Amino acid sequence: MSALQTVILGVLPILWLLRRIFFPYLWQDFSYFFKLFRYAQNINRCLLKSSSFTILDIFLQQVSVRPDQNFILFQDQAYTYKDVDLKSNQMAWALKHHAKLNQGDCVAIFIGNEPAYIWIWFGLIKLGCPLACLNYNIRGKSFLHSFRTSGAKVLIAASELKHAVEEVLPTLKQQEVQVFYLSRESSTNGVESLTDKVEAASDKPIPKSYREDVNVKSIAVYIYTSGTTGLPKAAIVSHGRLLGSGFFQNLIGITPKDVIYMPLPLYHSAALLIGIRGCIQQGACCVLKTKFSVSQFWNDCRKYNVTAFQYIGETMRYLCNTPKKDNDKDHKVRIALGNGIRADVWKEFVHRFGNIKICELYASTEGNVSFYNYAGKAGTIGRYNYFQKRLRPFEIIKYDVAEDEPVRDPSGHCVRVARGETGLLIGKIFERSPFSGYAGDQSYTEKKKLRNVFKDGDLYFNTGDLLVVDREGFIYFQDRVGDTFRWKGENVATTEVSDIVGMTDFIKEANVYGVAVPNHEGRIGMTSIILKEGKEFDGKKLYSNVSDNLPSYARPRFVRIQDAMETTDTFKHRKVNLVKDGFNPLTIKDPLFFLDDSEKTYKPLDLQIYNNILQYTLKL
Template identity: 50%
Template sequence: MLLSLAWVTALLAALLALRVGQKLYFPYFWKDAFFLAKVVRYGARLEASKRRGKVVTVVDTFVRRAAEAPGKTFIIHDGARHTYGDVDARSNRVARVLAERGTLRKGDTVALLMSNEPDFVCVWFGLSKLGCSVAFLNTNVRSRSLLHCFSCCGARTLVVGADLLDTLQDILPNLQEDNISVWAMKEKTPYPGVHTLLDKMEQASDKAVPAELRAATSLRAPTLYIFTSGTTGLPKAAVITHLQALKAAAGFWAYGGTKDDVIYTPLPLYHSAASLIGIGGTIELGATCVLKKKFSASQFWNDCRTYNVTIFQYIGELCRYLCNQPKVRENEKEHKVHMAVGNGLRQDIWREFHQRFGEIRMCELYGSTEGNLCFMNHIGKIGAVGRSNMFYKLLFKYALVKYDMVKDEPVRNKHGFCERVTKGESGLLLSKVSSQSPFFGYAGSKQLSEKKLLNDVFVKGDVYFNTGDLMAEDYEDFISFKDRVGDTFRWKGENVATTEVTEITGLVDFIQEANVYGVEVPGNEGRAGMAAVIVRPDCKFDGKKLFDHVVSDLPTYARPLFIRLQESMEMTGTFKQQKFQLVASGFNPTKIADPLYFLDYTEKRYVPLTASLYENIMDGQRKL
């Protein structure tokens, strides 16, 4: 008896010691294990459906939700509620009109240019029910860049929202010349050759479209094209397969979302965050989405209270705008929001947001539209975009490697291989391409996809996806975002491709050469656009002409806010424009001898950047 008691005591002591050791040296062990087990379980479900030869897509799940609970509110927009049954029926009408009166067939690609509204989802799902792939067009893109989008994804049909039809006026002849069929969400239109959709939908049947039309035979079949700005200039059409769409749709679920949640989505649906994570995630839960046409900081919390929002989507800028809003009520913590999902939240804004609006669980995540890697900060550590651990590293192979900011390329050792950085040091994030982590690339030129890959990284024959992001991993395996490298920077929540901006800026007759980059401005997320330009001989800088050109041909977030006039451009050894020194020197007129100019919307021209104007920008008195 005494011996048995001694064994029990020893066992309890050992278990206690293990527990204490785990808490001291592996404090996140169980949280990591449970979270990853949930993610692996979801992945196993996808794999099982693939092996059965029955791929259950996001639209399949939506149709099932509509059949099970047709009266459940799916989308709330401008105060109007649209049930799962409503959207299902309306998407059927869209499908029938475009199939019977158009020339669409299974496998075709259709471009969609619409603002945030329920019909965006109805058209998207209607086209998917016909077995078509849908290309989401950025509503800020104009003229030449928009025409390029059609050529690279192969779309021969365009569906455009009523409020955006007039923006196509200049290129409608080009679209018609290329035999691209244009359908507008209107009952009538003044533009010859443009088909109207709303009047025909009223006459169409809402009977279910045959399921075999939308049936997917492979998880790796394309279902969407989402355009992303990159280092090659013009927008690139990232291929979104059913596999990627399904993984993104699991985001809210992985963080603990349920069917009772009400999700607030103020981000544009043409981006993957709102469409794949927001709409897809709402469907995965069987929840409700409050879809906002455009983010409004002044209306945000009123909307959350009015619609009993429990989860909202964000980018870092959104939270900063909310913190900058004046206090309009006694207790700003009175709301039902318990979780937020997004990326790009600065540590100082994170803390200020919690202090002002309550301990909302901020679920940061990291991943690009076309990338093959995702990090999720399921612990909630402030400042981290994601979390790695021993389990994660067994499943997903990634590396942080040394990067030469001057040469703008990864460091290679004498053997020609990349070198990993040490813990806590910033490095370029690379993700190994494999059957478990495939890279599906971009539609169009094969070269666009190949440029995102690095070969022979650690051994001969290996291939890694180049994220273009500098990251750091600390001693507790938390991942933090540090900066973007190369020819892309982020401003106002959008990626800005410097090559595209350079090309468009260079079309002005007095500009001989332009070099576009991003500079940091205190109090603002990301980097503001700046262009170093050389004026042609016998020409003068014309601030009015350049202003008119960039406002006409570039979206708001891509317009250079600062101009620097130079006599010559510094080049790298491989004849690339040197940006490192330009970025480092910023836009301080008291330290830069070159003439500087600022984009002034009041004057409607680029005006000289004086010391007083510079101080106003730095103090936040001059809004950007």
């Protein structure tokens, strides 16, 4: 053996040891970046061949490769890739003929989870038309605002939501909106049926000429998200962004043999853009559920031979809170993909239900920053990956929660946080990492942009999320900032809720915020109010107002009556101290009330109710 070989053999173990000590996650970091880079390169190669390449091309490729493989399972119905292709053709022809759709015309959909959602979406893609995914919980003012924002001239609604449609129908008809029920007949004057027209339509392919101008920058979908502006905002999802959203299921190892359980609403990007879109990318099968059910979850997994499912943090906690059974590990699930799971719930879930790979991710519909916990460390959303940061730059900056704005140094620039310090996540906006913004009022888009962040002229996207990075480089989600909090997997805009609460005739002023509840994910709604002079609190009247105008997850569960509101120097409501106080009747001297659905009122919050909430005997 030569002297050189001897040196090399002696140095290699030392290098290996140094890497383990100082860079223990180096190979995982590089592997994740390489997979991300390779996926992006594959998409780019397809775009070089055709600038009009979209998710439709990927879907049609799967149809040609596996026409008879199940794509959608729903209740006792099964639809193959070919079935969905043909049904989307029928939908396209029916809408083309009866709604007179042309390329670029937007159609709003107002239905729950069902297979027709998928072939409506693909029928519209075949016509070159964007889809606006309305939240089926919205009503009245929120409904009209969301619909108008998309610029849609056609509405497709589920017949079981006819009362919500009829409430706004006069306004829609004034705007010459064409309204269809997804049914074979309609009992509402001014609303047409659609299912019968689809069944009578041809299933022949749609000519490419109908979508000839569609490219990666064309709008594919509008997904609604609540933010600091109050009412829902229509986030613009381009066809290019849609192509990129298939990455997560590719990354975690989903194959055509997998069966993915989908209990999340399709109007959310998690279900539509990551779930359904990811299934198409991998050629997998999706079990579509109308809504999440704790009691049916594992039975469904066994019935459909589910191998993977999507979750939000609440999903996992609900499952862990069910009574233990002997068959808890009797299933084929190997992967769970989602976001928002706490470290303690993560560990309890795996211990109880078996060796299921938890794939925690961080992303937002409109954002240009995403993370994936590829290292599998419980409680984290990912790692501060140097390679990824070079590809799509992001930063975590100091944020003044009380003033609700980034901290600026004397030169007017933002300040990066140190490791272990909580800060605001921002993503650099440039060609490789765009921010498409929102439809409608451009002030919505501008409010999400941060300018002159580290130097004059640079531009970043404000995620509105506070994160912290530990010494090992693991990233942890801390909280949301501003006027939005998350409850039951939904974003709740405090401005919108405040407007509704303030409509009650005895309330002078309302300040809505989210408070933490032990053993619950996210924050639940609470409002501090000031009564009008000479008026008394009326629990039944407030209940009637919020139940008529807000979805259940957005209704404030707690009310605090104050004599005066704390405000900032710019007269904005301060929420920090209210959030810290929570809803504890032992420490809060102000009158407190609790929303009681059984009695349809807000009743005094006493110690017994408070203890029942903490002991989880009273479910929220």
